[in-house]
Amino acid sequence: MSERIKVLVTDYAWSTLEPERDILSSIGADLIVAEDESETTFVKHAPNVDAILTNWARVSTHVIESAIKCQVIVRYGIGLDNIDVETATRLGITVVNVPTYCLEEVSDHAMALILSLARKIPRLDQEVKKRGWNRNIGPQMYRLRGQKLGLIGFGKIAQLIVPKAQGFGLQVMAYSPTLTDERVKKFNVQRVDLEKLVTTSDFISLNCPLTPKTHHLINAQRLQSMKSTAYLVNTARGDIIDNNALHEALNKGWIAGAGLDVLPEEPPSPDLNLLDLDNAIITPHAAFWSEESIYDLQVTAAEEVVRVLTSQMPLSLMNPEVLQNSNLRAKIE
Structure with missing residues (x-):
């Protein structure tokens, strides 16, 4: 029996991850929710995951280098300043955001x-x-x-x-x-x-x-x-x-x-x-918040993970140069 797909959630600001669980279950993926936002915790989980969903937590060089199976990092949001995109690209990992969010x-x-x-x-x-x-x-x-x-x-x-x-x-x-x-x-x-x-x-x-x-x-x-x-x-x-x-x-x-x-x-x-x-x-970083925007964000981010892990092109690939890498991990057709 093949090993189940695992997706790491580094952090999130909403009450439930049920929308993500529902969407990722369609490809037999399990969510791993980090216990805290420390690099040590992320590094502990990173070697076993196929994808990373991240909100504000720092996805550092060390975390990405430890994620030896990871095919995609999806940002819950627009900006990518919390992700080491350069290292992800070098290692053949796609980086995706949600540009229509909030x-x-x-x-x-x-x-x-x-x-x-x-x-x-x-x-x-x-x-x-x-x-x-x-x-x-x-x-x-x-x-x-x-x-x-x-x-x-x-x-x-x-x-x-x-x-x-x-x-x-x-x-x-x-x-x-x-x-x-x-x-x-x-x-x-x-x-x-x-x-x-x-x-x-x-x-x-x-x-x-x-x-x-x-x-x-x-x-x-x-x-x-x-x-x-x-x-x-x-x-x-x-x-x-x-x-x-x-x-x-x-x-x-x-x-x-x-x-x-x-x-x-x-x-x-x-x-x-x-x-x-x-x-x-x-105000406490609340500009993004509405019930509608949060739900749309959760759904869109999870759907992007599914696309990459099922060999499809994501809708918002932020490091397109990675597609030219010989070490590209995703089997995007």
């Missing part, structure tokens, strides 16, 4: 942060709950219509933000090294360079991936060059912002406020200085 949710959350900052919703709510009735606390409020929103990055999420922001009368500018004339025309946005976007936007939304080039893209120099009435929103990755510089910017009034759904360390240390600031709205 697009509506994250774009909605970015707009919610923009609106909450612009209208001072959290501050005013707390003022009333403290039995006050002062609407003039914090920075001045300005009419939203006619203000400028700058989008750094122009992928699927940023593209969904555009019509939502334009519905509130915001003028939308965009910066991305890959922004084409066709997309500028299609979405009716103004293409600008990064420095102009930073210095002229009333709101800046970060929607780019975390790469070596975007690490601390928003640093002290760029924060100082923003308008003092401007707001910064981040629903992308925490390390795109230098958070020490951001604390200084918020504390000294370089900018009016910030809305953050992501941080460099999650959950943050209790003594994180940003937690003490009234002009920072922080």
Whole structure:
């Protein structure tokens, strides 16, 4: 009798893995759920698995090198900064993501942060709950219509933000090294360079991936060059912002406020200085969440595992160069 297929789940943020179990059972696969998110635990399980499903946990070089049978690593989500893609490619392992995941949710959350900052919703709510009735606390409020929103990055999420922001009368500018004339025309946005976007936007939304080039893209120099009435929103990755510089910017009034759904360390240390600031709205990496988005994510990720393990091409192969490798593990036809 042949050995059953095994799929390692490194971590997940939802209540059940039943959708994955149901889909993977169609190929006789069993789920192995890691007991914790340590490299040691992953390395213990890695030699026996045919596939890895991972959410936020780090799938390191050591883990991948230990996964001697693994054919595919699927990210529960879009970004791949927690996976050593280079090592996976070198070893002939396909890396797959779920690019359609939570697009509506994250774009909605970015707009919610923009609106909450612009209208001072959290501050005013707390003022009333403290039995006050002062609407003039914090920075001045300005009419939203006619203000400028700058989008750094122009992928699927940023593209969904555009019509939502334009519905509130915001003028939308965009910066991305890959922004084409066709997309500028299609979405009716103004293409600008990064420095102009930073210095002229009333709101800046970060929607780019975390790469070596975007690490601390928003640093002290760029924060100082923003308008003092401007707001910064981040629903992308925490390390795109230098958070020490951001604390200084918020504390000294370089900018009016910030809305953050992501941080460099999650959950943050209790003594994180940003937690003490009234002009920072922080949510617990919740932008992706809805009942629909989570279910779709689970199903799509599991279906990608099934495709690769049954010799089919995955829908979202993120390292296509692996197909040219003589050591390609998957028997993709």
